[in-house]
Amino acid sequence: MENMMESLPNMRLTTQRQIILEELGKVTCHPTANEVYDMVRKRLPRIGLGTVYRNLELLADSGVILKLEVGGTQKRFDATVDPHYHIRCSACGKVDDIDIPLQEHINQAATAASSYKVLGHHIEFSGFCHSCLAKKPD
Amino acid sequence: MENMMESLPNMRLTTQRQIILEELGKVTCHPTANEVYDMVRKRLPRIGLGTVYRNLELLADSGVILKLEVGGTQKRFDATVDPHYHIRCSACGKVDDIDIPLQEHINQAATAASSYKVLGHHIEFSGFCHSCLAKKPD
DNA sequence: TTATGTGCAAAACATTTGCAGGAGT
């Protein structure tokens, strides 16, 4: 944890920052800013929602965490920064990791198929999660 | 156009609906609701933004158009409904189609790699568009 | 004629920001 922060010269190690990072690291799914706020508030009841947003943004900009621009109305955050794909439950909106090989080759295909300078890609699967399937089987 | 609407028993063919569909069909990129509003307003100056949102939502629910849940803060809309991928300019946010083969096989991989019932996937490439590259070459 | 759609304005969300006081280095 402290190693993470030590690599960030312009960022102070505040209690708020530390606890946000700890709580995000505890979960395997990818919470929204508001969900992080709820998690953190159990330990720091006086923290402001603005502080949570500011820190998540700052940590994402520094590459310590990942900001996921997935479907749904809210951004989500991921403590794991190495490239991987995601799946989103069409019923409840939950987002989890999908551990399949990176499809690096499609970047070349995309470069050939467009006038853009292609930098990368993200794959988002959709489906129904275990607990939503249990509620309404089909 | 009317064919499209005829297949939708519960939807009336209103002027607003028709013009929204026409304007969306004219562009190859994928405008936000507000951009559609601006396009449509040139022909129907008294149309309300709420009407645009309601119709885009309704048309997407009926499968006549596609609602894109891509990166950025706004949803975008696509007159082409058959499956294809997109690229988003990291500088200006513009979204275009990317015409590469569908990667159907990764759905199986995702099914094997998770406890979800996998339904499909979407790939979003990121990069810089032609006009942003021209402005700031690197 | 009557259910559906529209314009308008207000409400509901998600996120960002200004500021005065607080805390890390």
Added chain:
DNA sequence: ACTCCTGCAAATGTTTTGCACATAA
């Protein structure tokens, strides 16, 4: 000390919604 950071609240931006009137079928 000197920044940077925080809590709070207000502002912003996007999307949804309630309602009285209009209109397609």
